[in-house]
Amino acid sequence: MSELDWYLQINLKARHLHLLVAIDTYRNLTQVADVTHVTVPAVSKSLAELERGLGLTLFSRTTQGLVPTPYGDCLIRHARAMLTILHQARDELKALSSGAEGKVHIGMLAASASVLLPQALSLLKQRSPGTNVVVIEGTTGSLLPELWQGRLDLVVGRLPPPDTLGSFEERELLEDPVTLVTGRHHPLARRKTLKWADLHPFPWILPPPGSILRDPLERALEAHDVPLSSNYIETLSIHVVRAHLQVSDFIAVMADTPANDPAQPLHTLPLSLPRLLRPTGVLWNRNRGLTPSAQLMVTCLEEAAQRLAAKRQTAR
Known part of the structure; x- marks a missing residue:
């Protein structure tokens, strides 16, 4: 095991992740010390220990403050993702201990999911009243970064072009011309x-x-x-x-x-447009998979989509 592997697997702690994110946010040791409730020398010492343990320089000291190096940018990005996962674990444990069954954070593309998602939520609540849901409305450009960072479990709406989906799994739900x-x-x-x-x-x-x-x-x-x-x-x-x-x-x-x-x-209007867009569907982060609550939500989305498709066929 290399020295870098050993440090990341054995010595890297959650406090290091919080420190990296705080320094990236404030770029000033005094402000970081204030928000983390420690002294400036303690912040400086922790950063020096982290850099020494990794054998990498994470920040450059400039007149504008601390600026992440490419190594720092890489580790900060993963630190944010790991902290998000820890927060999700905390939320799930709290929910389980309180008798709830889980929580799902969903991003919605309103123009294409405004009918499908409410019907799927109704099915979810019938089957699992203790599963709570947070729905955030946005655009593809605003929601996919949140999905990648782990702040969302699912994004529901018109599927974007396949060449934008390297980090995501998708499931087609409904052809919606x-x-x-x-x-x-x-x-x-x-x-x-x-x-x-x-x-x-x-x-x-x-x-x-x-x-x-x-x-x-x-x-x-x-x-x-x-x-x-x-x-x-x-x-x-x-x-x-x-x-x-x-x-x-x-x-x-x-x-x-x-x-x-x-x-x-x-x-x-009785004017026929060509197929302009991909179907309505659901996306999730390939690297994180689905929690049991998110998997149940996907199942409810699939069933709601089938009902909408059958209703449309009957109407014709």
Whole structure:
């Protein structure tokens, strides 16, 4: 066993992980000493012992404070991940000791999971009332880093391109084609037949640039010679889209399942779009696997997706 292996496996302690994260956060030994409730010499000594034990320089001392070296960046990244795992273990142990059955942290891509996830949560609570759930809404760009760091157990929504998924496992749940929608009062909603050119006069609600739908949507519209109006709103909030379509003549693009929500019905325009996106699915971190609670959540998602697909087939 090399000296580095020996130190990492035998001598590296949780306090070292906390120290690394604190130094990376504050870059100043005095502030680190304040938040860790020790003296500055004690912080300096602990860092020196850590660097000596590893045989690596983790921080450069500069006029701007302590700056991580490449070795420091590497160890800090893993320290954050290990602390997250320890916190999850603490939460699970507390839940078990209190009679609860676990906790699942879920990231939701609202535009594609706003119907599927609530139905899956209902199934979960029927089967395991003691399993608690935290749901965070966001974008692919904001949620995948949280999933990689271990702060989320699952991300549910439209699956991103396969080339972005090196660290993640995925499971396809539901084919949910994208449709063009308006409010039921919209002038185009009263038309029995439509041509693509009929869309020209109307403003749009668009997914923001950089979202997984924006580029494929623009290409599809360009293929039909439909220019995007200079009058538009950009949002990923399905609630904003629904509310605005009810009181305006805007056109929006939406997955078929939320578009047909009977609680707030919209009109689907009879114009066929190509398959713009991958199916709705669930992602998790390949390196961490699934806790029993997260595995149960995946099972409930699969069942909810099957029910939605069967309901859609019946409606046709």
